Amino acid sequence: METGQAINWEMFTGIASSIIALCALFLSVWQGYLTRLHNRISVKPHLTTWSHDYIPEKGLYSIDLINNGIGPAVIKKFIIKVDGEVIKGEKSEPIKKALKILFPSYAYRSDQLYFNVGYVMAANEKRQIVGILFENPTVITPQDIQNAIIRTELIIEYESMYGEKFVLASEKNKSNNRIRGHQIGPRL
Secondary structure: OHHHHHHHHHHHHHHHHHHHHHHHHHHHHHHHHHHHHHHHHHOOOOEEEEEOOOEOOOOEEEEEEEEOOOOOEEEEEEEEEEOOEEOOOOOOHHHHHHHHHHOOOOOEEEEEOOOOOOOEEOOOOEEEEEEEEEOOOOOOOHHHHHHHHHHEEEEEEEEOOOOOEEEEEHHHHHHHOOEEOOEEOOOO
């Protein structure tokens, strides 16, 4: 009788050990999955634009690109469209051409920035895409600026360090644009 009981305990111990090993394996795989997911989230970029209020007294208007994500953004494409048509050119030329289309009868000075393909925009980095200083600020109105925003689309394709693809398309955010006095909404 003792032999039968010993065999049962050995078999029970073996089964219990196998179950514990399978649970440990499952938990290790699950922990690895969660760690990988956490790592992807911890380097996820998020690009957005911010337009500064048009100041009629100074004739100044500017738009910034901000990476308010927690990881770097690798720029893959930087596209400017006016009236649905892609503006082509090298470096900052598309922005200059877009400004000429949008403000043909206004005298202004502008600074523009361009992003080379492969540029890595760090988390919390902020760059001014365009700054416009109108020489006769009393001629242009906040509504003129708003009309230019409505006609313009900025598309930036970018990736995280893990190769996840994202797109900033200002067209999707145009419903957020509002004019209140001299304020213009936060999107391009």
